Amino acid sequence: NAGVTQTPKFQVLKTGQSMTLQCAQDMNHNSMYWYRQDPGMGLRLIYYSASEGTTDKGEVPNGYNVSRLNKREFSLRLESAAPSQTSVYFCASSDSNQPQHFGDGTRLSIL
Amino acid sequence: AQSVTQPDIHITVSEGASLELRCNYSYGATPYLFWYVQSPGQGLQLLLKYFSGDTLVQGIKGFEAEFKRSQSSFNLRKPSVHWSDAAEYFCAVGLARSNYQLIWGAGTKLIIKP
Numbered sequence: 001n002a003g004v005t006q007t008p009k010f011q012v013l014k015t016g017q018s019m020t021l022q023c024a025q026d027m028n029h030n031s032m033y034w035y036r037q038d039p040g041m042g043l044r045l046i047y048y049s050a051s052e053g054t055t056d057k058g059e060v061p062n063g064y065n066v067s068r069l070n071k072r073e074f075s076l077r078l079e080s081a082a083p084s085q086t087s088v089y090f091c092a093s094s095d096s097n098q099p100q101h102f103g104d105g106t107r108l109s110i111l
Numbered sequence: 112a113q114s115v116t117q118p119d120i121h122i123t124v125s126e127g128a129s130l131e132l133r134c135n136y137s138y139g140a141t142p143y144l145f146w147y148v149q150s151p152g153q154g155l156q157l158l159l160k161y162f163s164g165d166t167l168v169q170g171i172k173g174f175e176a177e178f179k180r181s182q183s184s185f186n187l188r189k190p191s192v193h194w195s196d197a198a199e200y201f202c203a204v205g206l207a208r209s210n211y212q213l214i215w216g217a218g219t220k221l222i223i224k225p
Contacts, residue, residue, distance in 0.1 A: 004154075033212075040120070040217055040218075041217060042115075042201060042215040042216055042217040042218050043155075043201070043213075043215045044215075045212060045213075048212065058212070090154060090155070092155075099145060099157045099160050100157075100213060101157075102147075102154035102155040102156075103154055104153060104154045105153075105154055
């Protein structure tokens, strides 16, 4: 019973490198979300996808791109990583007005 | 603009004592309200939710929360805390008019004294 699976769990990058964070859900949810979590700031929405084929910016989209590959998968890409993007990244999924289900997070450090 | 305020960054409670975590929101319509818990190094787990109806909602792990429209509050309570309740707690408001995006509070870290 996997729920929301994020890979990798940990990653260290150098400034300027690129990488893609992967997220997959097996609950047949329509909506998927990417958040970042920084100390004392709660969760901030980066991008979301209300349904397959659509994506929209959240509160802090700069420096990120997303792809809703299919109904199950929603990836987050950092094209040129910056130290300010050091954070814990969470993927979540839900249906309409139902609670969001979260993955265990990706801990990303950018040197 | 919509916002969620959790006024307490940290709360320390003795094991066995009662707990109340505060959450206030600013939103022009009746919101969907959630409490989530995050243990260290883990993702977020839903404790309880309020969509409509009875303003006192029961959740998992013995938690409950009460929606008070007049105070724009959704405080979380537990009659007797256990050491395993030590975690960070997040209140969130769901925006029906914005595709059910969630606006999050900054969190309250609960510390349990033995």
